[in-house]
Amino acid sequence: MKNQSVSVRIQDVARAAGVSVSTVSRVLNGRDDVAAATGQRVRKIIDELGYSSSLAAKGMRSRHNHVIGVIIFDLSLSFCIEVVRGIDQMVQAQAYDLIVHTSNRAKHSGDPAWERKVVAQLNGSIVDGIIFVTPATINLPTNYPVVTIDPSDEGAFPSVIATNCKGAYTAVRYLIELGHRRVGLIGGSPALLSARQRRQGYAQAHYEAGLPILPELYAEGDYSYQTALIGARQLLSLPERPTAIMAANDQSAFAVMGIANQLGIRVPQDLSVIGFDNTPESAYTTPPLTTVDQSIVTMGSRAAELLIQWIEGKPVEDRLYELPTRLIVRASCQAWPGHS
Amino acid sequence: MKNQSVSVRIQDVARAAGVSVSTVSRVLNGRDDVAAATGQRVRKIIDELGYSSSLAAKGMRSRHNHVIGVIIFDLSLSFCIEVVRGIDQMVQAQAYDLIVHTSNRAKHSGDPAWERKVVAQLNGSIVDGIIFVTPATINLPTNYPVVTIDPSDEGAFPSVIATNCKGAYTAVRYLIELGHRRVGLIGGSPALLSARQRRQGYAQAHYEAGLPILPELYAEGDYSYQTALIGARQLLSLPERPTAIMAANDQSAFAVMGIANQLGIRVPQDLSVIGFDNTPESAYTTPPLTTVDQSIVTMGSRAAELLIQWIEGKPVEDRLYELPTRLIVRASCQAWPGHS
DNA sequence: TGAGCTTTCGGTATCGTTACCGATAACGAT
């Protein structure tokens, strides 16, 4: 009664099968130096006992668990969720397992080395590589397999990002071509490269069309619905309100449509709204949202693909891997008949 | 150059601080038998090196990591995401860390012992307890801290679930009181207790009102948008179509509204739609969705709370922990003027 | 028949950490 561990250990399997732990280990890892009959017997016991080797012990010794880790800071952003979904797809396809780690925000707040600590916690022992989905400057030794998504800066790691500038540019040009001259922008947090790029695209379209950029038409957000509500109310309460609003992401666009609805402003007749992301919901709002597709899921898959490549020894360049964006025209924008 | 481990080990900290690994371990775990000066010195080194102890090694020895695990099968269901969000909240509040594990579906398919295997992988060594968010019969030794959410059956574990039957009953009675006599149902997978309970509530409301239950008004779904599209099209293409549809979850209700829109059926004038979940999006569809609130986030928090209780030695009963539901009346339902 | 090779397996060291035991020094009390 000394050993009342709830889980079965390799030792128990070995005893039950009448072989050594080494042999069980060999069976587990599919080595070919096991007699067929022995292998079968061991496998049968494994199934009967519902045994599976402990990730921790296995990883500590072998440093290869076929598991990749995802560090995520904010589970409430649907962007993050979609990314994880994409990662999951690739991971499943490549027969890896996935571990998503939400680190204690309070515990790490203000710690400049938190990324290194998180990596140390999971490194080698549990996961073979890590994808960061978090708006933070990553500060790490560069020789450990790490890929970032939608980073805060162009850094020393492979990063997956969309062609944000171009996407926003296309969207705003589309609005301008529809005749809009007062185009509002609800931006994302400037801490994120993607938000800065999208604002740049907005500016570039204005610049090319010879239109001024009006500071009162900009509201800073953070890609969240809540914050965008505030920005939307602000822009739509302006004495001379914008005829179109480009939201930095779909979530923000939904907020704009919600506020417009509240204020009795009709979309698209009185206000054109354009989003960014092409989240699944965007097709089913009323009216369906015109938006810039950046296939977030693909970003996740791509990141996972790069990481697995790296893990398996193939070289991966430290640079921005850009994924294309494209304008999805639905029904939330309309030509502006005014002084065009 | 023999030891080119990327991460710092406790040994490195010990050497740098001029103490033994035991002492560093004591500092790490906040023991009081360390001199103040030594503690400070060690802590400084730890910060400088960005050291954090490996979850795997630590857990293997001490069997208490302050980490809880969540096993999730399908990341594409927003229900699951919301649950995880709730778990995360509680976990953060109690200063635990969270690990979400998506196990390889292909690898486990058809394995009757997969839950035991997953637990074995994570058990003790990495996490202190596990929350299952997966529609599966859980088959486990009962002495390991496990809580399930929205289980397939009332089993031998603490499980968190909503008052589904009552919620669905209330919703359908509301429709009947509005004058509807042909109420369609897009159900969830019968493998889930919640889906069976909701269908039961639907039946009960009909029974109490003396209305027959028409088999052609039932379409089986699985809580997913995609599948619900099929069911919705089926119900709305009926020669004598329902005047109201109760969807087993919001996601399915969105599908109904989408199809109705496609077919030129106006909601709520021509068709009342009611959902279940009260997901954030449901308030912002057009029209805003009338639905049954089951505060999924709270379900997650409650599950985490129970699990942590269990882990910390307080007793937790093996039973269904029911969370209340309530009808949220918005604008997707209307009185049916017909032969009432 | 024996040398040499292959197949199959067991024993031992080890991964990074904590638990446990015991050693040392400092200090107060008698």
Add this chain to the structure above:
DNA sequence: ATCGTTATCGGTAACGATACCGAAAGCTCA
């Protein structure tokens, strides 16, 4: 001055798995 007590630390053995080495048995071939 001696002893007991306390504060502080180091050494060693695990945790559960895999890597590596080498042993035993079976086979081939001269």
